[in-house]
Ligand code: NAD
């Protein structure tokens with residue numbers, strides 16, 4: 220957990236969460252570790268402004284329902300589940316117009332309330348997502364970042380036959396490569412500065428995985444000089460964002476998931492307007508279109524996220540887990556709990 224306002228995590232005995240009538244209690248089996256957890260661990264400026272210790276960290280998980288509140292109807296004890304970690308009000312303009320992923324009243328587990336790096340977590344029943352029998356807890360435990368990739372790759376896009384550039388091959392970029400292939404992209408080019416991550420992108424099906432300095436040539440060759448139909452920007456690095464605008468074709472789409480650490484300059488005239496491109500900002504996962512898409516892709520067998528998982532630790536190994544992410548050597552890092 221995050222015990223105090225400063226760097227680090229602590230392993231502590233905490234009381235079992237009490238559920239409200241509209242919540243369920245879930246015994247956590249697997250939990251994914253993510254860059255957000257590293258920010259909270261390091262206690263950077265964002266974490267200082269957002270988080271109020273003490274609280275339990277972690278927002279990606281899967282497990283078993285062990286208790287249900289009095290008002291819960293469609294979740295039962297024994298169900299194998301994961302959950303959408305963004306808890307929305309369900310009542311505002313956005314929620315009621317099918318845009319709950321940008322609800323202004325969103326509370327995130329492991330950030331704004333207790334999360335899943337624990338034996339048990341309380342979740343509103345409306346956020347629970349059932350796992351198919353064939354989906355292991357480990358895959359259920361990473362459906363949050365997988366969902367970021369599905370949202371980015373498949374929302375308002377036309378992937379079949381398309382040429383796709385994925386900038387940034389972290390866990391989410393690697394998922395996106397696999398999704399673009401499964402959805403029928405004709406050519407998937409992936410870029411990263413880290414050779415290990417390029418290797419992972421190749422394993423996930425990238426036709427070409429290259430250093431950003433080679434991306435322009437590779438894209439030009441793959442697209443007859445036009446540029447790609449679709450860029451999935453998954454690094455948040457300013458030079459990669461400029462490259463996304465440069466390498467998308469005129470009239471193409473850039474889906475922006477990566478979050479730049481600071482404000483950056485964009486030449487809107489040349490990079491966006493005169494290229495006639497469409498730019499889409501990605502927040503979380505669409506509720507619950509993205510979850511349905513994930514379930515269908517997993518069912519079809521066309522998409523397997525497991526090669527992206529490279530490291531597994533018990534909760535006690537949290538320091539090693541954080542270190543594995545910071546090293547840049549890891550794909551997805553998961554905790555094996557209970
Ligand atoms: P990550 O940090 O593991 O991956 C980013 C990758 O970009 C790294 O592999 C890095 O080597 C690579 N990179 C660095 N410079 C590059 C360049 N010039 N060109 C291409 N690649 C370059 O992160 P992740 O967990 O996979 O997440 C990806 C991004 O998405 C992060 O910026 C994260 O903050 C953001 N994110 C956004 C949302 C959202 O809802 N919008 C949700 C989750 C994560």
Ligand code: ZN
Nearest residue numbers: 308311314322
């Ligand atoms: Zn809302």
